[in-house]
């Protein structure tokens with residue numbers, strides 16, 4: 001993992017005219033925006049605005065009825081989770097989705113799944129190429145564990161961890177994929193101030209040190225204004241605004257619809 | 265013969281029957297964990313695998329070892345076909361519809377097995393040792409069938425291999441991941457379809473082993489698929505998602521059934537082994553609904 005000086009580049013992913021409905025509910029209407037290389041993009045909006053649905057479209061959990069997704073120059077009607085993962089999109093979930101029965105270490109190791117090659121037979125014998133490979137991947141995982149300061153909970157089954165640490169393990173699992181694009185769904189929800197500060201620092205570090213492009217959903221406006229390069233505002237499935245934090249803060253539509261009213 | 269010797273013989277014989285129940289239940293648990301599907305066809309898969317094996321040996325004159333390898337191949341192809349033509353289209357259906365699909369599958373497998381290999385009772389002889397174990401007679405003065413000892417050893421070895429497979433391999437880790445959380449598994453690039461083919465293949469191979477053991481003892485016939493009926497109480501006892509539960513549950517039912525048959529059977533007028541397992545499971549259900557090792561039952565979302 002190399003040191004990276006931050007330089008926001010060309011669009012890495014573009015969504016164009018995405019519409020997604022569930023029966024009567026229109027979760028997303030005609031949404032277009034782009035995520036640029038090496039930036040931190042925040043997606044904000046009140047509950048039910050369609051933020052999570054947007055991430056689900058990007059990593060292929062939801063298939064929109066309309067629109068296209070362009071990633072790495074390839075235009076698609078819909079993403080598929082497997083392809084998204086293979087092509088370097090990792091994510092976390094609003095309601096932590098860890099493998100509850102497994103240890104922290106094993107959870108993070110699943111993030112290496114796509115990068116492991118050695119066959120079955122050697123793995124069962126735990127010998128030869130498989131052993132070398134496992135050791136190499138373990139080393140990578142240990143780096144991530146150090147980076148996120150979770151050494152002490154390596155062996156603990158994640159179901160037993162407090163919520164804040166679970167969120168951190170989930171981030172670790174996503175980082176283990178060495179993604180180009182990282183999608184974070186409310187990474188700080190339910191955290192206290194100190195935990196939020198830690199998480200903000202980790203997100204900034206990931207972005208700066210590894211050059212990872214990040215799209216995150218967050219409710220805490222202070223955090224959003226602090227860490228994001230650009231902000232997309234959604235409301236009732238529509239895009240209200242798209243710009244730098246300052247531009248968005250000054251946008252009257254946004255103030256009326258969202259910032260003016262206390263949320264939650 | 266001493267009472268205690270008799271008790272031991274009964275218990276060992278129960279344990280060996282229990283191993284069969286454990287294996288069938290193990291097949292159920294694997295599929296249930298990985299895909300949330302209650303596979304009604306698990307029993308018929310044992311029959312189908314055994315029929316295929318006998319057919320390949322009789323009709324094509326293959327030697328036993330080659331026929332076993334070929335049957336493993338058939339079970340893997342079957343797993344692939346099931347994923348390709350059934351599961352893939354049903355992922356988002358409710359559990360009850362998936363369950364009904366496996367009932368359909370059971371009939372199809374039974375029909376195909378019949379059509380290809382005929383419905384008469386067949387002897388299965390892959391050269392497993394028969395008769396009493398002299399070694400057990402000489403050393404412990406108890407009567408045990410050699411075949412039962414072999415079955416116990418083979419089952420234990422298979423469980424050990426599976427345990428290593430689950431704990432130590434990348435695919436095992438992916439399997440556990442899928443069992444825990446489908447969405448999260450997808451998000452790290454685990455392919456559910458590949459995992460399902462693997463799980464159904466493993467369940468097919470477990471079914472083959474069960475079919476071989478049971479078929480060597482009692483011949484290959486339709487009743488083989490009925491051991492699946494004993495798997496249900498085993499699952500209630502052991503929990504639907506617990507592999508150790510399936511194994512221990514099977515042993516408890518096997519032994520409990522034999523004891524009941526010998527010591528209580530005459531009091532209630534025989535045939536107790538047909539229903540005892542269910543009564544035991546029901547009583548258990550009242551005390552511990554999540555099973556022996558089960559996590560609390562939580563609705564999948």
Ligand SMILES: Nc1ncnc2c1ncn2[C@@H]1O[C@H](COP(=O)(O)OP(=O)(O)O)[C@@H](O)[C@H]1O
Pocket residue numbers: 022025026027045046047048049050051052053054
């Ligand atoms: N799988 C689904 N089925 C039905 N409706 C859904 C589904 N996912 C999201 N929705 C609906 O889409 C709208 C947007 O939801 P969501 O994307 O979760 O909003 P947010 O993350 O901004 O709070 C809501 O009205 C929600 O009920």
Ligand SMILES: [Mg+2]
Pocket residue numbers: 051052053094
């Ligand atoms: Mg949401």
